[in-house]
Amino acid sequence: MKKLIICALIVCLAAACLCFAACDTDDGVIRLTEVTHSVFYAPLYVAIEGGYFEEEGITIELSNGGGADSCMTALLAGQADIGLHGPEACIYVANQGRDDHPIVFAQLTKKDGSFLVGRNPMPDFKWSDLEGSEVIGGRVGGVPAMTLEYLFEQNGLFDGNNITINYGIDFDLITAAFEAGTGDYCTMFEPVATNFQNAGKGYVIASVGEGAGDMPYTAFTATRSFIDENPELIDGFLRALIKAMNFVEENDGITVANVLAPQFAGTDVEVLANAIEKYKQIDAYSTSPIMKQEDFEHLQDVIISAGVMDSRVDFSEVVDNSIAQAVLDKMN
Template sequence: MSKKRMGALLLALALMSGLLAGCGGGSNESTVKVTIGEVTRSLFYAPEYVALAKNFFKEEGLEVELTTTAGGDKTMTALLAGNIDVALVGSETSIYVHQQGSDDPVINFAQLTQTDGTFLVAREAGSGSFDWNSLKGQDFLGQRKGGMPQMAGEFTLKKKGIDPQKDLTLIQNVDFANIPAAFASGTGKFVQLFEPQASIFEKEGKGHVVASFGVESGKLPYTVFMTKSSFIKKNKDTVQKFASAVYKAQQWVDAHSPEEIADAVLPFFKDTDREIAISVIERYKSQGSYATDPIVDEAEWNNLVDVMTSAGELQEKPAHKDLVDNSFAENAMK
């Protein structure tokens, strides 16, 4: 091929590439990458996976990378270090950072779940309605001290007239990931468990759900998308798009059945049985665990403060306005 013909061919290819890029809408050029660190992988966070599965983030021009940063302390460390852009974790972690006097506070901007996600599981099935007094004098396998599950659990026990430190043999030296296995092997007569472990134990006959800590402890900003104040100042448009995608997912979850939600999110839970997933989602949905909008309201925040105060984890009560920015959630809902 002559140099002249080669030049003409290269020019034609260049023009065609430019034309194809124009037909594509130039979406790649405007797409913003955002990295989320979630505290754990859980069906409790179903709206997050719906936002990914239904391309709600993509529709807003966001390319989201999801990582699981097992544990609230690890998730917050990753956020503060700049290894992730947004954390999905309990609001108590932002309060802990605030208590340490951070110059760059962590701001809660979009709520995902609004109740505790744990259940009280008994080794033996009782007859009739559950009597909380039956816990007294028993071995109780609880959650990690200072974490929201433990604080919400103890808050509920105190409401029921039970002193967790005096009326129970409280076991808290088991790592979060090993709690189900410890109970299955014989540790404790009662255990505080997340789903799907609670439903799996029921199916296998290893335990029986007798109460919900989510129902008993009331509404809380239990799991919230948050980021550093400095990130918000530099990326307001990105945070707004993120909140809008979350709201779309919340509305979708609210309008669809547990079966439809399970089918949407199961690609993120390849080892989870579909029937178990449906049961878990139905249980969380029926008790109102999935927030239907991203607002972190002040009443829920104050309930969180009460829970943390009861657990002895607060040096001072943090103001809602200092650690919550609802403007992005409000704009998403317009």
Template sequence: MKKLTYLLLFSSLMLIFLSACNSDTKTEKTPIKLAEVTRSIFYAPQYVAIEKGLFEEEGLDVELQTTWGGDKTMTSLLSDGADVALVGSETSIYVYSQDSKDYAVNFAQLTQTDGTFLVAKEEHPDFKWDELKNSTFLGQRKGGMPQMVGEFVLKKHNIDPHADLNLLQNVDFANIPGAFVSGDAEYVQLFEPTASIFEKEGKGHIIASFGEASGHVPYTVFMAKESYIKDNKETIRKFTEAVYKAQQWVQENSAEDIAKVIQPYFEDTDLEMITSSIERYKSQGSFATDPILDEEEWNNLKEIMQEAGELPADVPYEDLVNTDFAKDVIGK
């Protein structure tokens, strides 16, 4: 009887010990500091990956921070304030051209079109692009993807943005919406949900999509320093796996279901508005369905930068794009 009591006690202690060990194993996750260039419904798959626990399934503990602007985001990445950055891939070209010894490498694409819409103060029921000529246009930051894509589209419609417009570029990215409402600009480029909110509140009217007009381009991409990727290959693979799962989930589910998942990131925006914004992006194919940044998209990016006079060097695709992780997770 005594032996049986000791045996039962020993078994209980072992179960407690093993349970504790198992619990510790489950909570041991690899931390990743992730910096996003802005907070936007355009990045819906990223928020889905966080909210649906897809990063956690891969053993990753992702800490998201919004760094508001491409220059600030890249500074955070290069100074180790972030491990991974979600930002326009043009920033990696700028860093590389400065002979950086530890440059940023693009490893997973999130969005594949421009995410801005042309918003006007007045209604334009039968809008034609040449209506922009001689107008005051509140532009984006010089050298940033929104501005370069905007100029690319305008030139396709025979509009020289610097000669045919009164182009204003003296407002910080985060302050552009407010400056449009309070200023004299007749047109502006805005992301969702700001564009739809302005339309609902009567502050502007969405009259065209720069995403539809510009075609596929690696607009927003996850990137990390070359050294970080080299030293953390399995972490990057797991990160890419979670992104791919989120992309597939977004592809397979309705705009309303996606909106319900990401609503915590847009507490001041009602569900209906989030849903309509997602529907706009889904309908024009803005969300990439897999994380591969292909060479054709890279060449489109360089053409857009060249047109804007912002391409510092003809950077080879092989130097700044690593598709190994993306191809691995989708089985290519």
């Protein structure tokens, strides 16, 4: 069933790709679609609000795709220039043998950024404590759901046996569904998780990423044609991103939060700072845009373990580190 759902997704993406052609941009505007809006992507927002993109003559038009599948559809349809989402979407399209499929040219995060949220505090939590419960996992084939399932299995929890993973709720609807009473647990990204707890609606229990280990969780992608037709724009994007990555690495949570705060209107800066510190503590932020092949293979281990695909995709088919490496070499 999981493979059938993914195949249906690929068919829809392919149809979208036939309707539009990639184009170059000479006005410095990049249409960037992100999988969700979260402090998990702090370096991106620092690059925007800290003026790093502006220094490169780049204007970012940011939109929330609400899931990796929607981001990929926007890329293939020519409605977005760059996507920020899990590399799994690129793997699925590449596995179908499509020409000019989107590739990863920079990594942003290296761990799952979600946190397990429950209805009651669990100060001495162990993953095995979830036995017999229902957990909202998100969309089948999405990295959040697959990482959660992988982590559960590493701790003796198997969907349909001693735990129930609810795959029937879209990623951007998980919080609302949980608040409405669905499930015993769910996962949320920051600052949503902290805001949820502060509102007295639930409790942040554990980090999924800390339990699941390193993997290229979120990356910047674009079609090869867009990259080839806009080399200076891509280089400028990477320079701004690298400067922002360094800023996040070198500064504490409150300093970073004060820079990116305009991206989260209505959220207290202290909440943002706390969320950033959480991510720094679990080493979630990439300090370099270069993706490690061993981490990519770990991601494919998770995907195969979830039963979504059988065969691996070559690292070089989906990831091109050469662009970011060339930019790094010139900056150093």
